Amino acid sequence: MDVAPERDLTVNWRSISLLIKNKVEPDSEYYEPVSATHNMLRVMEAMRAAGAEAAIGDLYTDLGQRIHHRQQLMDIDLAAAVAATGADRSLAEAANDASFDDAVRAETEAGLALVGEDVGTPIVAIETEPGSWQGYFGPVISPAPTGEAALRLWDNLVGLMEFPELFELKRTRNVGPIFAE
Template identity: 35%
Template sequence: MSEDLVDFWFDPGCPWAWITSRWIVEVGKVRPITVNWREMSLAVLNEGQEMSEEYREIVELGRGTIRVFAAAREAAGNVAVGDLYTALGTRYHGAGGLFQRSREGGLTDWRAAMEGLAPVIAAALADAGLPAGLLAARTDPGWDDAIHASHALVPAGKQNQSLIGVPTISVNGHAGQFGPVISEIPVGERAGRLWDAFRVLATEEAFFELKRVTDRADPRTFPEAP
């Protein structure tokens, strides 16, 4: 089986992107893939879109974190971005994590979470072996051009990215796919089988969209205790 190149766009604050990213990590254990981790900002993605003021503020609060990823990419490359995503995402979405505690509290709790984010990012940078000084990118809008450039790499044809979200995945350069959105992290051959099915759709030029009509389950962003 030949190796597949997976481009994976993520916003570290999104629990659904986190679950899908951990699935991709599991896929890498059972299928030959190489992953390019690419930053994507929900704030940038929703520029000019209609949304509630509360949601707009929530996504804007996360913009600074994506700047740190852009700075990490310039400093140390793709592998470092993936390592930072793992380190920070675990702190966000793991058991008792920062966003796990605030997710149901609305804007007030989200603001409080973001106010306490700097030391969390600093610890994640240390875990990923990255310079502590990259934290300064969080408040530097000079990195926003790099974030827009990352968005522009999504193969989107004439849609101009109007239909994508996080996560977005491109397989071997084919059109970017929003999703798959899954509610838990498959492991082992379960992860591999889901990849096999997704890969067929993601590389089929005639495929456009697939949606499930039932309610979406709550996101389980970390494995259940045995």
């Protein structure tokens, strides 16, 4: 998020459901956590539908910190988290509303259409010319750079997007996630 104001970027936070993408079945050990995050995406799509799209990034950031930094996935008060963004706390009721699943599915499919099925999250996409998008899985970087380093990373990622024939850069992770507090 250090990059957006420095590069005059508009960030559009989109949903990608691992429940949908990975076709997780109820008997899987992963079903409970991916269902919980899927329900959070329902809330984000309810926010988008209600005109509170500007608050989605704040909710994503808050939920990401709670899930990944503090391991609170199953203990999140969604209504309080939504209210903390300035959006109507009643939008959290969408967590249990399957009518938002079509929107979550459409968002997931749109993201995967840019990068393919054999990736995870995050997906970063930029509009390379009006109506034409280029996307990649990643970057997965730990710890996340800040300041000038974040700007260099972004500029280099954008530079790589000039090569639509580039498909993969990867190395094996040798450390676990490192989160700045």
